[in-house]
Amino acid sequence: MKKPLLTLCLLSCLSAVTVAQDRLSGKSFATRSVVMGQRGMACTSHPLSTQAAIDVLRNGGNAIDAAIAANAMEGVVEPHVNGIGGDLFAIFWDAKTKKLYGLNASGRSPYSLPLAEFQKRGLKHIPSDGPLPVSVPGCVDGWFELHKRFGKTPMPKILSHAIRYAREGYPVHDEAAFYWPSMITRFGKYPNVRETYAPGGAAPKRGDIFRNPALANTLEKIATGGRDAFYKGDIARTIDAFMKKAGGYLSAKDLADHTSEWVEPVSTKYRGYDVWELPPNSQGIAVLQMLNLLEPYDFSKVAWGSPEHIHQFVEAKKLAFEDRAKYYADPAFAKIPVQELISKAYAAERRTLINPDRAASRVEAGNPALRDGDTIYLTVADEEGNMVSLIQSNYRGFGSGMVPDGLGFMLQDRGELYSLTEGQNNTYAPHKRPFQTIIPAFVTKDGQPFMSFGVMGGSFQPLGHVQILMNIIDFGMNPQEAGDAPRIDHQGSSEPTGEKMTDAGMITLEAGYPYETIRDLMKKGHKVGYGMGGYGGYQAIMYDAKNKVYHGATESRKDGQAAGF
Structure with missing residues (x-):
């Protein structure tokens, strides 16, 4: 009788252990508990980006400063979904005025590229890679617009985390490692792609240390020279020269004339909650x-x-x-x-x-x-009650395949989203923002x-x-x-x-x-x-x-x- 009783006890203990290892509360599909904090919070799609934001907050920065730091880091550690070659949108809750502010930091099409050029080429849709879908990257101007109005930490300090990891390297995480080889296959035919993203001859694997010193140099120029270093300085001239060599149309004038736009968020009420979008x-x-x-x-x-x-x-x-x-x-x-x-x-x-x-x-x-x-979304909140909702993208994954000489980033292919059918709201036109x-x-x-x-x-x-x-x-x-x-x-x-x-x-x-x-x-x-x-x-x-x-x-x-x- 002792053995069956002992077996029963062991089975009961095993059952109790199994039950105890299930989630103690919440839905069965929940993967983890909610994270809580009183003085600050950052949620991003990469741990290094989150930690950059938290570091800025701990050192006296506000939600805008931390969000820019996180976004810059994202461009370093997740180049398969975003970067300074892309566009940005943000909604900011300002605790002082108790008001929402919206920023549209999306770029426009080249002045010199007419609709007739696509028609001459017999295109029904704008291609997803190459020089034709490239529009002005609005991200960097978006950072400086947000910072000028609401930020307080100096930009060199904000961008220091991204600069350091671009220069010294970081271990490639699972998702980036999964998508990276297909990017090399797709875009490897274009200049500078392999040199920038596969310097060892192949896409980095999970856990490999990846460095992008060219991007570190570009971010340093932006940190010290401001938004004009990107839109009116050496970076703009390099983009202009590269696009001309690649048969593209994006020019120094397109970059110099770029502006972001502050817009009023719009809303509807859903069961007592006001939901706001741009x-x-x-x-x-x-x-x-x-x-x-x-x-x-x-x-x-x-x-x-x-x-x-x-x-x-x-x-x-x-x-x-x-x-x-x-x-x-x-x-x-x-x-x-x-x-x-x-x-x-x-x-x-x-x-x-x-x-x-x-x-x-x-x-x-x-x-x-x-x-x-492909795109990153991040949100940051600070001790003062400010909250920022920010999204930034190159559109399809890494972007267009266009990597300007020595800059370490790829230009977006957002222009693919225009219609080439005449008479529609979203029909392509020069110096026009595409549907986003x-x-x-x-x-x-x-x-x-x-x-x-x-x-x-x-x-x-x-x-x-x-x-x-x-x-x-x-x-x-x-x-x-x-x-x-x-x-x-x-x-x-x-x-x-x-x-x-x-x-x-x-x-x-x-x-x-x-x-x-x-x-x-x-x-x-x-x-x-x-x-x-x-x-x-x-x-x-x-x-x-x-x-x-x-x-x-x-x-x-x-x-x-x-x-x-």
Whole structure:
């Protein structure tokens, strides 16, 4: 009798140990706990970038200083998704004025490249690499605009972390190591690519130490010479000369004439929360349109991940994205009815097109009444209560393949996003900003900051934003659970580049959704598949005003870190 009793005891102990190793609270899919801090918080997609931001905060810098330090570091350690050759958008909560400020730091197309040049070449779409998709990089000017208005730490100190790691090197993390070889394969035919990104003859592997001394030199010139060192000095002249050799059109004049623009964020109220995005040329208002379409549905009676949840979400996306394809563009070149598009009345009109039992296979853009007149996301908060939501990108991965001589960075290919069809809002024109996918977001409640967040990932970003908000507001998740929850994507809507929706498109789901859900979606006429990757990268800081505590969350699908103190 003793042996069976001993066995039973051992099994009981083993069972207790197994149970004890499960998460003690929260959703089963949560990867980690929320990170908390009182005096500061930084959430980025790379630990070294987060640590740069935290170091700036600990040494007296504010959220803007720390965000610039983190962004500069990101360009060093994650060149496969961002860098100073790309564009930037930001939303800043200023604790002193208790107001949100928006910055559009996106660049324009070359003066000397006309639409007729693409037509002469017989192109239907602008290519994704080479000299043709290159537009003015707005990132560096964005840093200095933010810093001039709100920063307080000297720029040489802010950029010192990125300069040091570019010069001395850093171990390449998993995600970068995964994408790096494909970049060499794709862009290796262009000048300076292999010398800059594969100096040993091959792409660096996981754990290899990568150095970029040319980028360190460029950042040093920017740190000491300011934004004019990039847009009017030796760097601009080097870019001009290189682009001429490469058969491109971006010139020193394009760089010298570049300016960022301070813009008013726009918002809609979703179940008592004010959700803020930036207006076009970014795609941020697609988030607001989707939320307006979804708000009347009572998700307290709909389970997360159910066929009803996914169907309503996807159908709302289809409607918003048709307007996105038709209207979103550079407002200096097109009349965009922003307030009408994000109005509750317009959403009510469009919502009648959603069939609760059937997937729409064809959707047209609406007609609101006109009135006259690849990517990184990071968020930082400081002890004074300032919070910044910042997103920056080269567009497709490393960018265009154009690496100017001796500068250590690649120019973006954002110009791929213009349409070449005449007469559209987003039709290519010289000195015009292209439609932009990158969008930072912010949420306030009762006039106070609630959350700074974003989800990078091209056209997925509005879908990512809405899913995060629904997960928190409708389904009661904390900010880390909201990011860890399996995601929903949908492809097949019309695009600002001219492609048209021709059928119901394809829903792709991350692992974690039951077969019954997929089966019921298919019964409604949806095509459904499982997707690998392409679900974006998320960071968030939520503010607990009662306890004055920041709650940080980071993307479990990437190599990021949330840290506070």
